[in-house]
Amino acid sequence: xxxxxxxxxxxxxxxxxxxxxxxxxxxxxxxxxxxxxxxxxxxxxxxxxxxxxxxxxxxxxxxxxxxxxxxxxxxxxxxxxxxxxxxxxxxxxxxxxxxxxxxxxxxxxxxxxxxxxxxxxxxxxxxxxxxxxxxxxxxxxxxxxxxxxxxxxxxxxxxxxxxxxxxxxxxxxxxxxxxxxxxxxxxxxxxxxxxxxxxxxxxxxxxxxxxxxxxxxxxxxxxxxxxxxxxxxxxxxxxxxxxxxxxxxxxxxxxxxxxxxxxxxxxxxxxxxxxxxxxxxxxxxxxxxxxxxxxxxxxxxxxxxxxxxxxxxxxxxxxxx
Ligand code: ATP
Ligand code: MG
Numbered sequence: 316x317x318x319x320x321x322x323x324x325x326x327x328x329x330x331x332x333x334x335x336x337x338x339x340x341x342x343x344x345x346x347x348x349x350x351x352x353x354x355x356x357x358x359x360x361x362x363x364x365x366x367x368x369x370x371x372x373x374x375x376x377x378x379x380x381x382x383x384x385x386x387x388x389x390x391x392x393x394x395x396x397x398x399x400x401x402x403x404x405x406x407x408x409x410x411x412x413x414x415x416x417x418x419x420x421x422x423x424x425x426x427x428x429x430x431x432x433x434x435x436x437x438x439x440x441x442x443x444x445x446x447x448x449x450x451x452x453x454x455x456x457x458x459x460x461x462x463x464x465x466x467x468x469x470x471x472x473x474x475x476x477x478x479x480x481x482x483x484x485x486x487x488x489x490x491x492x493x494x495x496x497x498x499x500x501x502x503x504x505x506x507x508x509x510x511x512x513x514x515x516x517x518x519x520x521x522x523x524x525x526x527x528x529x530x531x532x533x534x535x536x537x538x539x540x541x542x543x544x545x546x547x548x549x550x551x552x553x554x555x556x557x558x559x560x561x562x563x564x565x566x567x568x569x570x571x572x573x574x575x576x577x578x579x580x581x582x583x584x585x586x587x588x589x590x591x592x593x594x595x596x597x598x599x600x601x602x603x604x605x606x607x608x609x610x611x612x613x614x615x616x617x618x619x620x621x622x623x624x625x626x627x628x629x630x631x632x633x634x635x636x
Contacts, residue, residue: 317347318487319450321391324370325357326507328377330516331495333590334559339489341382349448349618350383352390355398355440359433373597376607377518380596385610386617391444393615397626401443402436404633405469408476409439413468418461442466446481447622454489477632480625493559498532501549519594522587529553529583534575542566550575553582560585 320340322332340350354371371390378388391398414420414435424430433440438461445453445466453463463486470481495505499514509515516528534549542565544551554565560582561568572578600607630636 316451317345317349317449318452318454319349319351319445319448320454321351321353321356321444322374322378323353323356323507324367324374327370327517327519328374329495329505329507329518330556330586330590331493331505332507333377333381333518333593334493334495334556335489337378337381337383340378344384344387348387349389349450350378350387351444351618352378352388353444355391355395356437359431359437361431372601372607373519375611376597376600377593379600379607379610380593385614388610389614389618390611393611394447394619394622397447397619397622398440398443401447401626401629402440404473404629405439405442405446406436408469408473409442409465413465414438417465419458438462438465439469442469445484446470447626448618449482449622449625450484451482452487453484454487456489460486473629473632477629480628480632493555495556495559496548496552498528498549498552501533501552516586518590519597522591525587525590526580526583529579529586532579532582534579538575540569540572540575540578542569550578553578557582557585560589 320336322328322336328337340348344350352371352374354367357367357370371392375388375390379385417438420435420438423434441459441462442465445463446469453459453466455463463484467483467485470483474481474483497503497505497509497514498516499511501514503509505515507515513531514528514533516525520528532549532553534553535547537547537550539547540550540554541547542551542554551565554568557563557568557578558565569578572581627636
């Protein structure tokens with residue numbers, strides 16, 4: 316059993332990425348698990364090459380700084396030939412109807428035919444990521460479940476049509492963890508690609524910026540600090556964040572706090588205690604370029620070695636070798 320998880324450099328990593336994903340990856344890495352910066356996935360809409368390069372470095376540095384073992388890491392584009400080769404085999408296995416049915420494609424394209432073709436085919440790239448590395452488990456949120464389903468279909472079809480080579484992966488729901496919501500719109504999840512960044516706390520925000528964002532967090536007019544997600548989503552979000560940072564329950568986090576001002580301040584300080592050291596390490600790693608490059612090169616080499624036989628066999632079964 317081993318699982319594969321990725322983080323897409325479509326924007327700077329935020330508190331939700333850290334609490335909901337990266338921190339957990341660091342806390343419980345299975346001996347075979349792989350974690351990668353999925354930079355090929357950050358190109359499905361028009362992108363800025365310089366920014367993509369910087370964000371890729373930032374996210375690799377974040378994974379290392381958070382404590383994900385470096386031998387479990389790689390950057391997707393360092394294996395671009397492998398990922399692309401398998402993507403092509405799988406594009407020739409996937410039907411147009413299957414790709415077109417993906418809910419995320421429908422939502423993001425909204426029927427427009429001027430969207431990039433990559434937006435339609437990226438679930439096939441995702442299937443290639445999973446199948447190339449032979450992951451048996453893919454921890455995904457609800458929004459990615461359909462894509463893992465597609466990966467299962469393509470694995471089975473390829474195995475049946477050409478010969479048994481791919482592990483049929485399984486989607487696993489991640490252990491219930493923090494679902495961090497936007498501080499400005501507390502009914503919406505904190506997301507890298509959301510257009511307005513005012514309610515997003517980035518891991519690389521300075522302590523002062525974190526304090527400022529929490530001070531401006533949207534609450535309500537009730538003036539009661541209690542954990543009631545349906546009636547007081549803003550306050551609940553703050554309590555959940557504080558609970559996640561201090562390893563308590565939201566109800567307990569509310570104890571002893573009487574005003575929204577104190578709640579915002581206490582939450583900001585809990586966040587800063589947790590992420591400031593991580594931020595420092597990220598900034599340090601970004602200064603030590605050669606160390607980062609070395610970790611990146613070694614990760615790529617290891618991932619390549621591990622996947623080589625599987626890709627060769629798939630190419631051979633398809634009649635290409
Ligand atoms: P995008 O808007 O580009 O999809 P994202 O912020 O959703 O970006 P991803 O790169 O898609 O980030 O996800 C990386 C990891 O972070 C995934 O495991 C995802 O479940 C987790 N994650 C993303 N947003 C949150 C959030 N608000 N709370 C908890 N976990 C989150
Ligand atoms: Mg996402």
